[in-house]
Amino acid sequence: MTETITPRIALVGAGGYGLHHRENLLARGRDIDFVGICDTADIPDTDRLPLGETPVFADYRAMLEATAPHIVIIATPPPTHLPIATAAMRAGADVYLEKPPVTDLAEYAELYQVMTDTGRNVQVGFQALGSHAIDALRDAVESGLLGDIETVGVAGSWQRPDSYYRRSPWAGKRELDGALIADGALANPFAHASQQAIALAGDWPLGPVELERLRTRAGIEVDDTAVWRAVNKNGVRITVAVTLCGERRVEGDIYIKGTAGEAWLEYTTDRLRLPGETEPRQYGRTDLLDNLITHRREGKGLLSGLRRSKTFTGLLEQVLNDSVPRLVADEHLQRVDEDPVTILKGADQAVVDAARDGRLFSELDLPWG
Numbered sequence: 001m002t003e004t005i006t007p008r009i010a011l012v013g014a015g016g017y018g019l020h021h022r023e024n025l026l027a028r029g030r031d032i033d034f035v036g037i038c039d040t041a042d043i044p045d046t047d048r049l050p051l052g053e054t055p056v057f058a059d060y061r062a063m064l065e066a067t068a069p070h071i072v073i074i075a076t077p078p079p080t081h082l083p084i085a086t087a088a089m090r091a092g093a094d095v096y097l098e099k100p101p102v103t104d105l106a107e108y109a110e111l112y113q114v115m116t117d118t119g120r121n122v123q124v125g126f127q128a129l130g131s132h133a134i135d136a137l138r139d140a141v142e143s144g145l146l147g148d149i150e151t152v153g154v155a156g157s158w159q160r161p162d163s164y165y166r167r168s169p170w171a172g173k174r175e176l177d178g179a180l181i182a183d184g185a186l187a188n189p190f191a192h193a194s195q196q197a198i199a200l201a202g203d204w205p206l207g208p209v210e211l212e213r214l215r216t217r218a219g220i221e222v223d224d225t226a227v228w229r230a231v232n233k234n235g236v237r238i239t240v241a242v243t244l245c246g247e248r249r250v251e252g253d254i255y256i257k258g259t260a261g262e263a264w265l266e267y268t269t270d271r272l273r274l275p276g277e278t279e280p281r282q283y284g285r286t287d288l289l290d291n292l293i294t295h296r297r298e299g300k301g302l303l304s305g306l307r308r309s310k311t312f313t314g315l316l317e318q319v320l321n322d323s324v325p326r327l328v329a330d331e332h333l334q335r336v337d338e339d340p341v342t343i344l345k346g347a348d349q350a351v352v353d354a355a356r357d358g359r360l361f362s363e364l365d366l367p368w369g
């Protein structure tokens with residue numbers, strides 16, 4: 001579809017991560033028409049994020065009817081994604097749907113069906129898929145610089161204070177109102193780590209997934225330290241090891257090993273080091289909303305179309321259906337700061353070792369593994 005008029009964009013979910021989308025929309029000025037904003041909670045009107053003339057709604061159906069948007073951005077909790085995205089597409093809009101698009105493969109199939117029935121587009125908010133480092137890496141693979149890709153490993157070590165688990169009603173929960181909730185290190189903050197690894201390994205489906213999940217707080221029901229490993233249908237072994245309890249920060253390091261060389265990519269910052277380079281190079285990134293708008297105007301391919309999230313959704317389904325993670329014994333933990341952060345001793349190094357060597361925590365020599 002070719003469109004030359006100003007895109008009419010509406011947002012559902014104005015708080016939480018929706019604040020980032022509001023900022024992004026306001027920064028576009030007259031390039032877009034911000035036709036409606038919807039939240040079930042009160043929407044603060046601040047100097048930094050003024051509501052201005054944008055009509056406010058408490059119900060997304062009323063907003064869709066009143067505003068006839070071209071694009072609806074959905075930044076609400078995951079269990080609400082399917083009904084809101086369905087209604088938006090049936091109302092004729094394309095959707096920018098926050099990750100994870102949905103939480104299991106049955107919902108994925110339903111959403112995919114609505115997308116094809118309506119002929120609309122779904123761009124999923126895995127923003128790191130807009131990285132130009134991915135293209136550079138693919139070029140390097142095509143030119144034979146890495147040989148055949150054998151393994152992809154990701155390590156991430158961040159910290160979260162206790163208040164993080166009070167940020168929203170679904171924080172730290174396995175289930176809420178009968179729905180499985182996509183919180184926890186793997187399902188939420190490090191979802192991008194898994195999606196990026198799956199994409200770099202060629203977007204193929206995964207064979208059986210080995211999963212080890214731990215938690216360091218009795219008050220949560222999700223993992224804050226976890227590792228998964230699987231071999232994809234193209235024979236590439238993927239290992240993703242992450243913690244929110246690391247003493248040292250590891251931003252999000254991806255090791256891509258081939259028969260002829262190894263590359264390193266920091267997926268949060270788009271820094272890439274190819275075989276033969278001594279220093280990483282900084283790459284840019286295409287904003288996924290820009291990409292969706294250009295797709296509507298010129299038919300440019302979507303960088304994070306719904307199909308690209310299918311393998312991730314299968315993985316997420318397994319993570320969410322797993323039991324409440326094992327609680328790590330106090331002797332391995334340290335609590336620091338006023339709004340306490342829990343440090344799991346050695347977790348920062350463990351995620352790097354797991355990612356580099358393709359090992360689970362239980363295969364490393366760890367007192368808590």
Ligand SMILES: NC(=O)c1ccc[n+]([C@@H]2O[C@H](COP(=O)([O-])OP(=O)(O)OC[C@H]3O[C@@H](n4cnc5c(N)ncnc54)[C@H](O)[C@@H]3O)[C@@H](O)[C@H]2O)c1
Binds near residue numbers: 039
């Ligand atoms: N792309 C990223 O890096 C990134 C980062 C953070 C969160 N997210 C994703 O964004 C989504 C929202 O996460 P969050 O942490 O902001 O959640 P949140 O619980 O803070 O909710 C966001 C907003 O949605 C509103 N809301 C809830 N149900 C609604 C409904 N039915 N209709 C209208 N508004 C509703 C809430 O009142 C809240 O203001 C999730 O899918 C999350 O995974 C993505």
